[in-house]
Amino acid sequence: MTSANSWYEAGARQRVAAMLDPGSFAEFIGPEQREISPHLAIFDLPEQFDDGIIVGHGTLEGRRILVAAQEGRFMGGAFGEVHGAKLTGLLRAARSLGEPVLILFDTGGVRLQEANAGELAIAEIMRALVEARMAGVQVLGLIGGRAGCYGGGSLIAGCCSALIVSEQGRISVSGPEVIETNKGVEEFDSRDRALVWRTMGGKHRYLIGGADAFADDDVLAFREAALIVLAGNGRLDADVLEAEQQRLEHRLHRFGEAHDAIDIWTDIGVSEPTEIPGLATDEFLRRITDKREKANGAR
């Protein structure tokens, strides 16, 4: 079920407007500047004036904040040269200004029509993100859109200080169709929606520490979650990385042989694990209290 203010259904501009204090948003390189992709015309593909990402600044409960929002309906929210450069620039500004960043992910990964430029953009964004975090800046990822957060987008998400996810959100490097194409339908049936969601969906990611906060599919729920997470410190140093490396090694050792997410939920002690996908948020959070794994500011 989706609410009247569904994050999943909202466009990128609606999400930004709902996240920030009313009227506080100012866009950098807005659509009127027509900084469009230099590649799409070669393929005779339609362009979008903002190249599918909105970047700018505003306030959240009066606090200055930078924000980037991907439009998942334009080319699956995919990263191209201009799209990526706008996010790189925003993260560099965050480092200089010492202001936190919200990245509203909604992406299938790199735009295939500008693959090399897109892959380079992912690398530049990850570098800029880590440099901002090393300077003490928090970078939050918010994931609950129709395109999910896949490919290079998931790598960027993995560098964030914290991730907020809804049930509708999906996080994975390879998407369902990619896995099926490469490994066969016996390995992963991309048409099995329940399988897709319990493997990559928000509940599973939250349960195994792949996301740090769980929100209802509602723009105000995401806003509340962001305010709570921003109260943390988002520290990134060798100790944090070392602790996370150990957690992930332990996770692989413990769950490496599991064939289905339900095996993992059973192992961590969730009662009636097969009911998890059908639970409403309140009951889900109650059922998993003290059961879920927690990440260490890096995942």
Next chain:
Amino acid sequence: MEKLSFTMKPSTPATGTRARAIVGVVASGNLEVLLERNLPANICIIDIATAAPGFAAVWEAVIEDFVTRRPAGGLHISINDGGARPDMVSLRLAQGVRLIEELEA
């Protein structure tokens, strides 16, 4: 990609004071409409880039209808179209002139 441009003489100037507005997304069956208030009040220019070539006559009919019914004078309207149907185009144009007449938030 087919590019079309229409210079129209709307019956009514756009209301409000906003400099620009944007509605819609470039996707299958959808379009984005960027409106900029930077022309004389008796003119409306509409530039279109569409993924569906061969529909100039349909575009002209939709735009004739739009400038007759809506206050569009003074607007430079730029459209990136992903193959929207005429009813969707009319809806986005109407949303656009509605948004540009709203007060700045």
